[in-house]
Amino acid sequence: MRITIAHVHSKVCVQLEPFEIDIDPSSSILQVKEKIAQQTNVQPYDQFLTVEGRAVEDEQTVSSYDFIKDGSRIILVIFPNVSREKYRIYVAIQCSNGERKTIDLDIHYYDTVAQVRQSIYERTQIPTDKQRLIFAGKQLSDERIFSNYGVQKESTALLLIRD
Structure with a gap:
């Protein structure tokens, strides 16, 4: 193969x-x-x-x-010499009806955005294709590493739900 x-x-x-x-x-x-x-x-x-x-x-x-x-x-x-430990981030979920709630996620430094979206799905049952993650005003791309966007321990990302 x-x-x-x-x-x-x-x-x-x-x-x-x-x-x-x-x-x-x-x-x-x-x-x-x-x-x-x-x-x-x-x-x-x-x-x-x-x-x-x-x-x-x-x-x-x-x-x-x-x-x-x-x-x-x-x-x-x-990730040479990078900690394999998890760290906590927060995701503020903005629903189309205006409701807002926050969840916490424990992620690895090297998790991709797609993996974070999958973790959000596992916690909330919001399908990954309906999720749009935003951090520091930028929409996050699935194939990139979440931490490369500057997300650090205790950071908050915004999740918009697509209709």
Whole structure:
């Protein structure tokens, strides 16, 4: 199976060009990270991988994720020496009827906006396609890392619900 590795630029690492690797579906995600390390010199423990906005775990196999197929694009985020601990943010939800409520979420420094939106869905049942996240006046893009927008511990993001 051939997959494309695309690097998401972050403040802690230079941009890498997308590249392809061949993997066996029975390989663990850790083994995939080791293949990536051979081409990038980035250690597996400094790599965070997502596919279609969903995180993949080191101990799982490629085939255990039904959304990883031949030709899939895996997003690589590099976080050398960055804490893997979670931190709390707040999301102010603005409903179309004018109601407003706030929820708290514990997220990782390296979570993508898509992952944060999925966490919001799990807490509120608001479908991800109806969510529009705003921080510091900017609409947030799914493939970017949430913290790259300047979101820090105890920050508040605004969630607008699309009709």
